[in-house]
Amino acid sequence: MKKPVWYKTDVGLNARMAITLGAMFLLYAAFVFFLYTVLRGGLALIIIIAVGVLIFQLFTSDKVAIWSMGAQEVSEQQAPKLHAMVERLAQQTNLPKPKIAIARNGAPNAFATGRDQNHAVICVTTSLLNRLDDSQLEAVLAHEMTHILNKDMQVMTLIMFIPMLAGMLLQFLSRMFLWGAMFGGYGGGFGGGRGRGRDNNGGSALAVLLLVLVGSAIVSAVSFLLTRAFSRYREYAADRGSALITGAPQNLESALMSISGQQVGKIPDSDLRSADAVSAFCFVPVSNFRNHDDLSEMFSTHPSLQHRIQRLQQIQLQMEQAPRIHD
Amino acid sequence: MGFFDAIFGKQKPVPPAKNDRLFAISTADITLETQEDMKPALSSGVCFRGVASGPFKQIQQDLQNLLNASSDLGLQSRPYEDDLGYKWILLTGSDFQTLVTGMHMVSQTLLDQGYGEQLLSAVFRFNTDNNKPVYFIYNFKRGMYYPFVPRPDSHSHQRNNPDETRLANVLKNDLPMEQEFDRWYAMWDLPF
Numbered sequence: 001m002k003k004p005v006w007y008k009t010d011v012g013l014n015a016r017m018a019i020t021l022g023a024m025f026l027l028y029a030a031f032v033f034f035l036y037t038v039l040r041g042g043l044a045l046i047i048i049i050a051v052g053v054l055i056f057q058l059f060t061s062d063k064v065a066i067w068s069m070g071a072q073e074v075s076e077q078q079a080p081k082l083h084a085m086v087e088r089l090a091q092q093t094n095l096p097k098p099k100i101a102i103a104r105n106g107a108p109n110a111f112a113t114g115r116d117q118n119h120a121v122i123c124v125t126t127s128l129l130n131r132l133d134d135s136q137l138e139a140v141l142a143h144e145m146t147h148i149l150n151k152d153m154q155v156m157t158l159i160m161f162i163p164m165l166a167g168m169l170l171q172f173l174s175r176m177f178l179w180g181a182m183f184g185g186y187g188g189g190f191g192g193g194r195g196r197g198r199d200n201n202g203g204s205a206l207a208v209l210l211l212v213l214v215g216s217a218i219v220s221a222v223s224f225l226l227t228r229a230f231s232r233y234r235e236y237a238a239d240r241g242s243a244l245i246t247g248a249p250q251n252l253e254s255a256l257m258s259i260s261g262q263q264v265g266k267i268p269d270s271d272l273r274s275a276d277a278v279s280a281f282c283f284v285p286v287s288n289f290r291n292h293d294d295l296s297e298m299f300s301t302h303p304s305l306q307h308r309i310q311r312l313q314q315i316q317l318q319m320e321q322a323p324r325i326h327d
Numbered sequence: 328m329g330f331f332d333a334i335f336g337k338q339k340p341v342p343p344a345k346n347d348r349l350f351a352i353s354t355a356d357i358t359l360e361t362q363e364d365m366k367p368a369l370s371s372g373v374c375f376r377g378v379a380s381g382p383f384k385q386i387q388q389d390l391q392n393l394l395n396a397s398s399d400l401g402l403q404s405r406p407y408e409d410d411l412g413y414k415w416i417l418l419t420g421s422d423f424q425t426l427v428t429g430m431h432m433v434s435q436t437l438l439d440q441g442y443g444e445q446l447l448s449a450v451f452r453f454n455t456d457n458n459k460p461v462y463f464i465y466n467f468k469r470g471m472y473y474p475f476v477p478r479p480d481s482h483s484h485q486r487n488n489p490d491e492t493r494l495a496n497v498l499k500n501d502l503p504m505e506q507e508f509d510r511w512y513a514m515w516d517l518p519f
Contacts (some may be wrong), residue, residue, distance in 0.1 A: 093342070241336075
């Protein structure tokens with residue numbers, strides 16, 4: 001039987017994902033080992049707290065994302081066309097139909113969230129609905145469906161675990177040292193009469209914490225770049241999914257272009273951290289992606305417009321070839 | 328879902344079509360006629376997603392030629408595109424077996440040419456004794472049938488769920504019936 005050329009595995013993209021994941025794994029393993037050697041038993045407590053935060057995040061992700069966007073779930077009566085489109089896409093991808101939410105928002109955007117495929121939500125903003133025509137909107141919805149299909153929410157939450165742990169330690173320890181520096185003078189003065197042995201103990205404990213602080217800072221910085229790179233690769237995968245599902249890569253291309261042609265939104269009111277959490281699953285990043293160069297692309301959750309369009313055009317060329325017989 | 332799918336994302340976002348159980352409907356019409364007094368309307372349609380490319384246009388043309396050549400078998404066809412941008416091939420047949428064979432031919436041609444992923448559903452219409460439509464929809468992704476009974480004279484898109492569940496029960500030995508009710512997707516405003 002003939003097979004379509006465009007259904008061949010994107011080896012290059014997979015290799016990049018594998019390399020990034022491998023690097024993350026090495027980094028994370030090294031970090032956990034490092035924490036274990038310096039903290040021993042204390043590590044277990046930290047990990048329990050971090051796992052708790054992680055599970056909480058995953059299970060509340062849909063509500064938090066929707067709440068932070070000010071979105072509301074819409075029924076079939078309220079948005080019949082949107083529901084009909086998503087229903088067809090669900091049928092085609094053999095996924096359960098996700099819930100649909102609409103946010104009143106200045107920026108044309110969409111995102112998918114939810115802890116698993118049975119609790120998935122696709123959220124679109126009113127300005128996205130206003131700005132795109134039906135085929136463009138469908139292409140964006142297909143992009144979000146692919147995020148659900150690829151379990152991106154879960155995968156991203158999982159790979160964010162160690163960076164989150166490092167971030168927690170960094171925040172906690174840097175505050176502690178800040179307070180230590182502020183009140184350190186007093187402490188030293190009062191502590192003058194203490195025994196020598198205790199001083200040494202205090203000194204070595206301080207050194208350990210300083211070591212953990214530096215380690216956490218390094219892991220935070222490196223994992224930031226790695227997770228961002230991984231997020232961009234997932235975006236390419238979602239773009240590819242949209243192209244394959246709709247059978248028309250140019251629909252997503254034109255959606256991307258008509259969104260970016262405009263100034264993306266206004267100065268955001270939302271907290272950077274909450275905006276960032278949502279941004280990883282958005283259709284376009286919350287920050288403006290115009291005038292992207294390679295350096296700024298390194299720091300962003302989404303590939304640049306040019307790169308996304310290039311990839312979509314490659315798929316389009318593959319589609320122009322008739323399916324062939326291959327093993 | 329495998330380990331590699333989880334890490335890399337699914338390589339095939341659209342699952343391939345299963346059309347082998349499409350033929351199951353060819354015995355169901357007897358049950359419907361004897362038990363429910365329903366007759367096949369002898370009209371049906373295959374719904375699929377187009378590919379915006381030259382080769383796919385060619386396949387559509389070939390398919391149309393093939394169907395035109397089958398007109399002496401009592402098979403009539405016409406292409407159609409719905410509001411959601413999905414393509415259809417609508418068929419009418421001189422008898423039900425011809426219609427089912429024609430539906431299978433359309434899906435098999437797309438499968439053979441490497442466009443199996445594009446197939447969405449096959450829809451058969453039956454008429455009740457007072458000529459109201461009852462549809463049986465075959466989902467190519469799942470290889471399952473389910474009934475779809477739109478309430479007549481309702482412009483608000485309402486389904487007759489009691490009739491649907493009853494018909495699914497009546498035909499459960501004839502048709503591979505979709506077990507998950509939330510996959511019984513409606514197909515409104517069908518042109519046949």
